[in-house]
Amino acid sequence: MKTFDYIILGHQNPDVDSIVSGYLLEQYLNRCGYVSKFMIPDSVIEEENLRVCRKYDLDPMKFQGSLPDLKNQKYILVDHHERDVVGDVVAVLDHHPTSKDIVLPYYRNERFSSTACMIVEDNENSFTKEEIELAVLATMIDTVSFHSSKTVDRDISWVERMVEKYQFDFSKLYDDGLCLTDISNPTSFLTHGLKEYHFGDKNVAASYVSLLYPEQISERLSSFFPLLQNYVSDHDLELFAFIINDMTEFQSSVYYVTSSDVVKRDFDHFVSRGNEIIPEIEKKLLKK
Ligand SMILES: [Mn+2]
Incomplete structure (x- = not known):
């Protein structure tokens, strides 16, 4: 060489x-x-x-x-x-x-x-x-x-x-x-940009999509929740955070998926996964 x-x-x-x-x-x-x-x-x-x-x-x-x-x-x-x-x-x-x-x-x-x-x-x-x-x-x-x-x-x-x-x-x-996300394939966009995080023995995963028109998927999103919940149990996760970035309004929505439920939270700004969403989750997990 x-x-x-x-x-x-x-x-x-x-x-x-x-x-x-x-x-x-x-x-x-x-x-x-x-x-x-x-x-x-x-x-x-x-x-x-x-x-x-x-x-x-x-x-x-x-x-x-x-x-x-x-x-x-x-x-x-x-x-x-x-x-x-x-x-x-x-x-x-x-x-x-x-x-x-x-x-x-x-x-x-x-x-x-x-x-x-x-x-x-x-x-x-x-x-x-x-x-x-x-x-x-x-x-x-x-x-x-x-x-x-x-x-x-x-x-x-x-x-x-x-x-x-x-x-x-x-x-x-x-x-x-x-960096708009190609969402033509619904099963692959759910894990777009996926990262896993480990806090002690607790595992968390987060993915995101960036769209000019988030309504493109929000309507059919509930049909994907079971897929995300399967992912949570298959990968032994505490939580899966699915982030939707609205690249027109520069706002985000986050779906917090656990094996038992899905909670949505809207943000009035474009969120940072690494500096905002994950540290918040980490804090909550460590409190438990
Ligand atoms: Mn860089």
Whole structure:
């Protein structure tokens, strides 16, 4: 196997920002004279992420492969800051805040709307127009087209400047940033974006769909409850949270499904699964 100065990794089950920032950093380092390679060790990349990357001429599958078993291999992490690898993590570029004290030769973890824009912003001369468009795309997706609370105003202006300068199709980038869910197959959309969480011996799962018109499914939703309840018992869950994001009004509804009942709660804003819904559930479970 070829050897590399650096192997770059995005987080597990990489999203568009992980894929794009890994690719951009690889391009940048190679232009600086290093031999670096972005790799995706995951055997499966989510269909949605594949689709949107390919729409912008980036094929994530070409980065898939297994990592070398070399004790002296150096790694750079993008879009996450902790990883078990054979070898050494020598650098991190991330935008997920942590209170942990991480000491590395290079560690950059700052408030940015996406890791990709952290890499490109104020360094545009090192990148091609196509690469800058990918960074804009990753920024739109990571901020749900600027609707997420993690959006940084400075990065909105940066996107606006890039769109103006390179004449990118902003409405296309905006729509792709919303990541609308394909709901043509009812059994697969119920587990769209599924994640499992473990709190002691209690297991919780949460999935979500993002729709321009939530009424598309709300009418027939009750017919899917038994499927969700089966999932709860089959996977030995305390709770399944099914989140519906209304991408027109930017509000959410959450269905809390247990083996015995289904409770719906409406939110007057676009909820964050990781920062809001799951921590609330965790609190309730720990109280029991
Ligand atoms: Mn990110």
